[in-house]
Amino acid sequence: MINIKNLLDMKYFYFAFLLSLGLIPADHANAQNVTGAGSSAAAPIYRSWAKAYFKATGSKVDYDPVGSSAGMKKIQQQATGFGATDVYPPEKDLMEHGLLALPVAITGITPIVNLPKVQSAQLRLDGNVLSRIFMGEINRWNAVEITALNPEMSLPDLPIKVVVRADGSGTTYNFADYLGKVNPQWKATYGTKTSIAWPAGFLAFKGSDGVAKGVRDTLGAIGYLDFGYVAEYGLAAVQMKNAEGVFLGPSIDGFRAALSHSDWSASGAFHSTLTQRPGKSVWPITMGTFVVFPKVTQAPEQTAQALKFIIWSFLNGDTLVQENNFVRLPDRVQASAFKLITSIRDHQGKPLGMSLMSSLNSFAQ
Structure with missing residues (x-):
């Protein structure tokens, strides 16, 4: 059974969350590439995370630093796995385009x-x-x-x-x-x-x-x-x-x-x-910098690969954030971000991956 002390450890919770969604790659042979576009200010973070992520998983990250506005247009069209912006989008824009925005770091x-x-x-x-x-x-x-x-x-x-x-x-x-x-x-x-x-x-x-x-x-x-x-x-x-x-x-x-x-x-x-x-x-x-996903994805595999990268980076990227002269998110903000991630669905209304609680015990042994 799960040790309750472990559940109090935020990093453990994130790890269990990641496993429950099936977002940890089993091996490098199944690795698939990730696409993202947007903020040029945040490009140093994504470059560092991409290098470490490739080493750990074999998945390449193709991040295009085209600027926040262009990145938002790409994710609105679901032409990329994730968008990146240094502006929290207005709620009306998020609702109109069916998007959600998560903070990544502070600079x-x-x-x-x-x-x-x-x-x-x-x-x-x-x-x-x-x-x-x-x-x-x-x-x-x-x-x-x-x-x-x-x-x-x-x-x-x-x-x-x-x-x-x-x-x-x-x-x-x-x-x-x-x-x-x-x-x-x-x-x-x-x-x-x-x-x-x-x-x-x-x-x-x-x-x-x-x-x-x-x-x-x-x-x-x-x-x-x-x-x-x-x-x-x-x-x-x-x-x-x-x-x-x-x-x-x-x-x-x-x-x-x-x-x-x-x-x-x-x-x-x-x-x-x-x-x-x-x-x-x-x-x-x-300022803060944000990553943006569709709430309902028409390209579930593309979105899932992007989620793997972002969640893995939240779990492993604190040191890389600081090395690139950014400030990591407070645990309370990271927790809010993970709660939002659980709301992402495919076009049939199904969550991307298994439910969290159903697999916590099996991965906590």
Whole structure:
């Protein structure tokens, strides 16, 4: 019989859940490929998970980092096993397209610059100045608004080259969400969207890799992207002033602090954004990233293979999440995610796999 102490261990429960759905591959000979598409910010996680998953199961994961908007379109059409987005979709959209969204991990958006003699986490900006730069109102690096925040720095007399996303992006959505919270003019003019009608003269690139390369290769540039790309491309991150008035650089601890000051940790709900949370150690532009599945799949084998990958990654991927500068989900949020997974059905209304409780005893011996 099942040891009740084991049931109190969240990881054991997940393992039993995985077994009960028949989602652990028996051997490499039966391995089948997995497809996914969407968020470029989350691509480092999926790449790491895919490498480990292939080693463990023999199944390859083909993840296409086309951006959150394109990923949502693919999963709406059930043209891929899972979609990935950095925006929790509106409930009306989930209902209209018969989808459910599960959180995967937490990260942060980092403004990055390319300026002579400016090191990472040296330049200071606040939300108001950052928003005005991205509205095209502040256009030189030695502008009085920037020098006032950096009195000990000698800033160059260079034009600001603003680098932005050209494609629909969850990173853009969360960045805009933050700017709207710190500047009412931004909120009224641009709102919170995955695609922004940027001012003329901005340099637009596709994907997080495109933005990273655009800033790296453009003197005087500023852009925004996921924290995981900063070290990979050798970029200079910006210090930001948070909701408590504290200047700090982006960090795993700052993302974790934002998470701890949210309803994600308090209740297990994960629908709200994580920007501009209170707390002295909070990074102000924190965001979650999500995986999306159809509630009723017309391609049950495709969906089942994707579920195998995601659930296996939840069980085994905590270390890989942290190695890629993301924050793992709280156990309460993971539990909410697994509860949602049990609702996925095939087109005949049958759950994907056996019921959970019917096989717990047989696998717990």
